[in-house]
Amino acid sequence: MxxxxxxxxxxxxxxxxxxxxxxxxxxxxxPDGEDCGKAAWPLASARTRLAAPVRTVEVGGRLSLPLEGAVTLALADRASAALPFPPSRQGRESRAGFARIAVPSPGGDYQITVSDGAWLDVFADGRPLAPIAFTGVHACPGVRKSLRFRLPAGEAVLVVTDAAGSGLGMVIDPVGP
Structure with missing residues (x-):
């Protein structure tokens, strides 16, 4: 003993x-003041890629999944953005844009992580898709929020509204099993 x-x-x-x-x-x-670790799922990889987007996609441009790195979606004044679908929320900021996304077969769950504040709507077959999960962080440099959607194969349309800047950095990743 x-x-x-x-x-x-x-x-x-x-x-x-x-x-x-x-x-x-x-x-x-x-560092003090950052809440990156408070997200519902890890965002470190997306944060790293958002720091150096590989290309800019114009309003109405096309993306094919899987993406290579981050992209910046160019935004315009909401009045001239010619959004193909109305947003589900009317916001305070006037910048908006959209991108058409080619989703490979058989479709699946994808995570859209964005660099700054904005409202995101995703449409497939002309209908809005509800996010299956959401996480947001207010004090994480380079990342504002991440949403998960179940995307069918074919074309999806991402509509961005209520943004303040001229572009929005984004990463679109498949959600692992």
Missing amino acids: ALARRLLMLVIPAFVCAAAAAVPAVAAAE
């Missing part, structure tokens, strides 16, 4: 020291 107590007296302080040493590593990965 004395041997067990001595072992515990050595093991417990070592465990406490190891746990204390791990805390600064976590804090260093996420």
Whole structure:
């Protein structure tokens, strides 16, 4: 019994020291004021790709999934954006745009992660699709929110409204099993 107590007296302080040493590593990965780790799913990969979009897609442009890296969707004044479908929400900001997305067969669950605040609607076969999941982070540089949609094979249309800037960075990834 004395041997067990001595072992515990050595093991417990070592465990406490190891746990204390791990805390600064976590804090260093996420500077004060950032809430990147508070998202419902990991956004680190999308955040990295959003930092360096590979190309710009004009209003009404076409994308094919899977995407290679991030893209920037150019936005215009809402009045001149010629949106093919009305947004589900009327916002305060006036910038808008849309992109047609070719979804490979058999379709599936996709995650759209965007760099800044904006309202996103996705349409397939002329009907709006409801997101199956959503996460948002207000103080995560380079990422504002991520939505998941079940996209059928064929064409989907992403409509962006209520944006403030001239472009919106986005990453569209398949959701793993």
